[in-house]
Amino acid sequence: xxxxxxxxxxxxxxxxxxxxxxxxxxxxxxxxxxxxxxxxxxxxxxxxxxxxxxxxxxxxxxxxxxxxxxxxxxxxxxxxxxxxxxxxxxxxxxxxxxxxxxxxxxxxxxxxxxxxxxxxxxxxxxxxxxxxxxxxx
Numbered sequence: 001x002x003x004x005x006x007x008x009x010x011x012x013x014x015x016x017x018x019x020x021x022x023x024x025x026x027x028x029x030x031x032x033x034x035x036x037x038x039x040x041x042x043x044x045x046x047x048x049x050x051x052x053x054x055x056x057x058x059x060x061x062x063x064x065x066x067x068x069x070x071x072x073x074x075x076x077x078x079x080x081x082x083x084x085x086x087x088x089x090x091x092x093x094x095x096x097x098x099x100x101x102x103x104x105x106x107x108x109x110x111x112x113x114x115x116x117x118x119x120x121x122x123x124x125x126x127x128x129x130x131x132x133x134x135x136x137x
Contacts, residue, residue: 003081004034005118006127007089011069013114018106019072022115025102026076029088034075035136041067049130061111073131082124085117 007026009019027033041049046066053059076085090101092113097104107113118124128137
C-alpha cells in the first residue's frame with residue numbers, strides 16, 4: 001500500500017544548485033513525485049510549520065534559516081515512503097549520516113542539513129495539508 005510523505009529541499013541546498021541531484025535521488029529510489037512547488041517562506045509560515053519546536057533554543061535560528069532563501073516542497077509517494085525517505089535522507093546531523101545519503105552528500109551542518117522529511121504518518125498528513133490543498137493533490 002502506497003504512503004505519502006512531505007519532504008523539503010532547504011535553502012542551503014537550493015543555493016548550492018543541488019536540488020535536481022536530490023530530486024533524482026528520490027526518483028532513483030522509486031519515489032513518485034505527487035506534487036512539487038518552489039516557495040520562499042515568510043517568517044509566519046516557517047513559524048507555523050515548525051510550531052512544535054517553538055520555545056526550544058534552536059527555534060529562532062531554524063526560522064531564520066528556513067526564510068533565508070527559496071525551498072522546494074514535495075509530496076512523495078511509494079510503499080513505506082516515510083521510513084524510506086528518512087533512510088535516504090540520512091541522520092539529521094550529517095557527521096553521523098551514512099555514506100551516500102542526501103545529508104552526507106549535501107548538508108552543511110546539523111542546522112543546515114539540506115532536507116526535511118516527515119517522521120510519522122500523522123506528521124506527514126499535517127505537513128502535506130500545511131503546504132498543499134486538496135486540488136493540488
